[in-house]
Amino acid sequence: MNIDVVKIDNKDYYIVNQLSIDSKKYVFLVNEKDNKDIIIRKIIKENDKEFLIGLENEKEFDLVMKEYINKN
Amino acid sequence: MINKNDLEVIKKNSIGNNKKSEYSKQTKNISKKTLSILLAVILSLSITACTEIDTTKEIFYPYSEITDIDYSEVNEYINDNTYELLMILKENNIDLNGNSTVEDYKKIKELSEDDLIVLCFSLGTKECEKIVQAFGYENWDEFLIQNNYTNIKGKPDFTQWQVSEYRKINKIMNEEKTK
Numbered sequence: 191m192n193i194d195v196v197k198i199d200n201k202d203y204y205i206v207n208q209l210s211i212d213s214k215k216y217v218f219l220v221n222e223k224d225n226k227d228i229i230i231r232k233i234i235k236e237n238d239k240e241f242l243i244g245l246e247n248e249k250e251f252d253l254v255m256k257e258y259i260n261k262n
Numbered sequence: 263m264i265n266k267n268d269l270e271v272i273k274k275n276s277i278g279n280n281k282k283s284e285y286s287k288q289t290k291n292i293s294k295k296t297l298s299i300l301l302a303v304i305l306s307l308s309i310t311a312c313t314e315i316d317t318t319k320e321i322f323y324p325y326s327e328i329t330d331i332d333y334s335e336v337n338e339y340i341n342d343n344t345y346e347l348l349m350i351l352k353e354n355n356i357d358l359n360g361n362s363t364v365e366d367y368k369k370i371k372e373l374s375e376d377d378l379i380v381l382c383f384s385l386g387t388k389e390c391e392k393i394v395q396a397f398g399y400e401n402w403d404e405f406l407i408q409n410n411y412t413n414i415k416g417k418p419d420f421t422q423w424q425v426s427e428y429r430k431i432n433k434i435m436n437e438e439k440t441k
Contacts, residue, residue, distance in 0.1 A: 191297050191348065194287045205287065206300050207386070218307075222290075225299050226268060228307065230276040233285055244279030251273050255311045260387070 195222065198242065203229070209257050216254050217242065230254055269310050297348075298341035305337055305383055331428045335435040343380045347373075360389050367396035379427035387420075 194205040196219065203219035210216075214232060221227035230251070231242035245251050292300075348358065354370045356362045367373075373381075375397060382390045391402050399405040406418035411426065413419040 192289045193292050195290045198283045228272045240285035241282040242285050245277045259311050
């Protein structure tokens with residue numbers, strides 16, 4: 191079985207979920223070596239390149255989690 | 263299982279990090295065991311979030327009030343069955359990234375409605391709706407109404423179906439133990 195992986199701070203994270211809210215995209219990531227190390231990142235586009243950044247605040251986190259629950 | 267404290271750590275680690283990382287994906291092959299672990303993470307994160315995220319409390323069924331379900335057994339069942347079901351999808355040329363159609367799912371003979379709860383966790387409810395449609399329903403709402411998963415107002419209730427499926431899983435697991 192294949193899965194997409196992305197590198198953050200030299201650590202490999204499995205992409206376990208991707209969702210969109212109002213044209214914003216988010217990914218749920220699980221550290222390859224520590225399944226308790228879970229982070230959510232927002233995908234942004236700059237100069238045709240995509241980057242991952244942290245969420246802005248608790249409100250955005252709750253919004254993303256609500257959508258995650260809906261989806262799962 | 264992911265608990266309330268873990269969820270707080272996830273929140274802390276997800277907010278306020280403005281350091282950009284390039285979104286450059288690689289593909290890795292994972293074992294059945296790793297897949298099981300990741301699915302357990304998805305399941306337990308979903309269950310914990312249902313009880314802990316304030317904004318969901320008005321919308322979602324109060325999982326914390328359901329005390330008869332053994333979620334570790336639900337976890338175990340989903341883990342045990344996911345790999346086999348995903349293999350069936352792959353053998354039938356289903357694109358696991360969501361690009362397959364209802365017609366593609368209709369060609370699969372090995373799936374039944376009992377598999378939906380497991381597939382929901384691995385594919386998500388949106389993709390799973392294609393399977394629901396392949397079974398002949400118009401959408402999730404029609405599936406829920408036809409199977410009597412409705413609230414007191416007669417509206418389709420997805421969570422009622424989930425809870426019912428979890429109870430069925432617990433029953434199956436208990437029956438297997440007593441064999």
